[in-house]
Amino acid sequence: MQLKIEMAVYLLLVAVSTANALDYYRNKSLGRRLASIAKQDPNLIHVKSIAQSPGKRKVWLVEVGQGAEADRKTRPAMLLVAGIEGNDLIGSSVTVSWIEHLFDQYESDNASTKLLQTTTIYVIPRLNPDAAERFFAQPKFEMSLNSNPVDNDHDGLVDEDGPEDLNRDGLITWMRVEDREGDYILDPADDRLLVKADALKGEIGRWRYLTEGIDNDHDEQWNEDGPGGVNFNRNFPYNYEFFAPDAGLHQVSEAETRALAEFVIEHPNIGIVVTYGAADNLLKTPEAAPSAPAPSGDGRSRGRKPTPAIDQNDLPYYRVMGGKYREAMGLKKEMEGVSQPGTFSDWMYFHRGRLSLAACPWSPAIAVELSQASQTEEKSEEGDSSGGGKPEHSKNLSDKSKTDQEKHNEQQRKELKWFDEHAPEAFVRWQPIEHPDFPGQRVEVGWYRPFSHTNPPAAMVEDIAAKHVDFLTKVAQQLPRIGIRKVEAKHLGENVYEVKIQVENTGFLPTSLAQGQTTREVYPTRIVMELDNERFLSGSRIMNLPTIQGSCGMAEVRYVIYAPNRAGIHFKVVSMLAGQAEGTIELVKDTASREPK
């Protein structure tokens, strides 16, 4: 009887959580949702498909900004990409929330209205619809690959060994096999968990730990070549790992990644990129590159090498953004960042010179950190100094002597504890099964539900989305922005004038990062005058400006021109990332400076 009630409660919870999975968008629902938002103001929100996946699903692009496309393309812009691995549906939900927030605020809030008149926002809510759709599949199966058939294990067969739902619970989880060949033991602290046996402690491995399924191709590896595919966040050229099983046959090999690459190339006004995925450079400020070595004497090889880390001059901006991010999330301290070879975010910085932020939208580690932070807050509020002091202190001491493995084991326990408290249904209890590959051996299926480590419990989505929306709006306000501070024309005599133009950057970021200069991908800001070259006694019709720092940094250009029969000269300032500005030089024979119109 007891067991039956337990089972009933368990099934109810499963049903509830499955029902709440509707808070995450299926691809078709996502499309419809975006279309319905766009319909509310087609002048402001534009939706189109930029690619089709191998599974024949569309990749949507949303453009938010007022006015004609030609104008939007000249404004400073921010790009937000989510669902790049595809298994983080929370990312897509956050993007939709943000688009809705921008739209809501557009009419009501002056600052937001101005933002969307002078900035363009590009959003790709989900780059990998094939992977995301597996959240809704039967059985539910988490992976970060698209549906392109790939020979992941290089054995000449394609997609021949995928997972199977052996316990028929509609989920692909993990299995543990009692086997002397195994490397794992049950965690003495909690036998739901497995930890690697530490030979130095005399621990003897007794369990194998594999994904749920059978060895279809009899190569003694389980489920190593399932359906699909390529992980888009390994498919970009910076630090690309050739021959990695999920990186594709070569860089930018997939229709989806190619569409994103071409989009970015055709929209050079993008100055900031935010990518939601597994990589993260906001939880912790990344390391700077050591100062560049002097170029080698061998002229032939040119001495240029790939940049190993963020340029020192760009690092302060990453630090500031990281601080804003942690503040928005409620994190009191830095955590570990995550980097992978071949990510989209790295390509955007290291090869294209844009400020490129990467965030993992949610993880159990973040959840644990936030709840620990709130606990210490509560404790200090309660004034319990003796209780709160010592354990922290002793913990810090022993932290230094712990190995990486021990830290990992501890983190695993903390996370399980968090799930027990906040989302107990996330852990599937271990169930014994008969396994054809291990006759006569004890085999159990269980572990966390798929997607439970990359997506928060449904009840928390709204709150988490709100925090990200807050951060994203702040990010959009950091773009560089040029304006004309002063225009002066002094008549020197006989229609010869000395002209001075001051251009300022009222945004936060500079008109180009150092990496933008190094890569030469961010073109210099230029002033173009509507006056023939012959009329310039000093200076020329097109002049390039140096990089202009943000927060009202300024650059000045001077000319000496000969301009008979001209009352005014029109000019334009064009910046790749900081927008455009126009002005007119009034030529008056008495010397007086003019403020810009």
Add this chain to the structure above:
Amino acid sequence: MNQQMGLKKFITLWFFLLVILPPARISLAQVGERKPKADDPAEHTFPALGASAEQKVPVAWNRYYDHAGLGAILARLNEAFPDLTKLYSIGKSSQGRDIWCLEVTARDVGDPNRKPAMYIDGNIHGDEIQAGEVVAYTGWYLCHQYGCLEKVTALLDDRVFYLVPTINPDGRDFWIHGGQFARSGLQPTDNDRDGLMDEDDCEDLNGDGFITMMRKKDPQGRFKLHPDYPKYLMVRAKPDEPGQYVLLGWEGIDNDGDGRINEDGPGGYDLNRNWAYDWQPNYIQYGAKDYPFSQPETRAVAEFVLAHPNIAASQSYHNSGGMILRSPGREGGPMTDQDENVLKTIAERGEKILPFYRSMITWKDLYTVWGGEDDWFYAGRGVLSFTNELWTPKNLYKTADRPSDENEAEFVQYVLLGDGAIAWQEYDHPTYGKIEIGGEKKQWGRIPPSFLLEEELHRNMAFALYHADMMPLLRISSIEVEKLADSLFKIWVAVENQRLIPTRTAQDVAHHISPPDVVSIMGDEFEVLSAGRVIDRFFKKVQAVKRRPHRVELDTIAGMSAAHVQLVVKGKGGFTVTVDSAKGGVLTKNATLP
């Protein structure tokens, strides 16, 4: 007596006048009007060694062809040799020109899709045009000599050639039809970062059909006419000597008013830096574009190569310099000793076939290349690959040393009778004022003159054919059966590779690029109990396979060696042994259990 003598003389004279002279006079009259018949000379030929005796598709190999011309040659070959050729497009260039591929093999011998294949292309840099002719000549030669020369017949029976004369047809046509800088593909690119694309190209200001150089008489100039070759050469004035001219660069004007001339012509990238292995962006490697295979031309070739896993050898043609280049393109790039030994052996043969050509490692002996075609073929696909830089001026005088500028001027004057030089003409330039325009025809320097072109084509082809000949050639050389007991047998299969190149290179094996070679056995009335690779055939050491004993996987069958496989079977009757190698082909052999 005197009367008789007089009569004789009289008769002789009249005999001469009446009988001998008239016919002679008639023949003398006809000599001026006789001519030979104006037949087609091709019908009265005696073959020289080299080209085939019969030429079903006559092609003049002492001139160059544009994209349509090369296409026409391939089309005629395809029409004339339907049993040896297939012709198709592997994709289109930026401007929509087809990239043609002529597939050459004996279509009725073996399976054309499974024979070891050699991929040959040329002209990735648009101005390196003779590469196109080398590849077309290869197709022409192979088709015509099949059935005439034993070696060619064997090559086409056992191998397949994928011949792609030009993989940059846009650049080729642009250069041939008047352009000057055509190394790049022709997708519009903003070279000078001013927001405009391709806005300032060279111009043929004086309308002579060539883009040449501009110079201006200037006492402060540091150049002067060569005292011995004033028509052809300029030299630097000595440091303490006044000069005569300042050099102004290539013919053109400042189209976009930015103070620079010809700084942003069509294109502006390098297709041979757009390949995926060891690719680096523009600021590290000029011309790489935004990501590998971003360009339709390189992507078309990559897709073709990925779809043809039987490709076991690759050759590209460029100009110039007289080089046989191999990977790696950058210091520290992938290359194993085993693979390099094979490449060196083939390249050394090449140095003998191609006088004055040198076998070189790209990064070490030439310069660093990130994202080049050779590296993708070798490091990315495990295929041994060469790039030849065609033509060296050492060919002008057949000397081991490069001819001097004066030697070259002499060549132009005395061997070419001035063809190649363009006399300097006056011109009134909007920026520079009174200048002179002239210099060399663009056919001078990197492409051979007509009478040296065919030699270049044939010798380079011969090198590629040698490389092709070295591709794996597998034979099931023996099947030995030993009876262990009633219905229990031990079978040893020997598979030999009669050529130098292994079925899978070391790079291929290390990264599992192509599937392993499989030796399998099938019989109606038997069962394989165990199977293994023979590690030592004298001491009979066998490494058993763990699963699926009816098929034994081999990492590779090395060049000039044999692999042995042991199968222990129970049963009776006949059986078939099959060897399936991606680059070695498929072979079967039948045998019977005793």
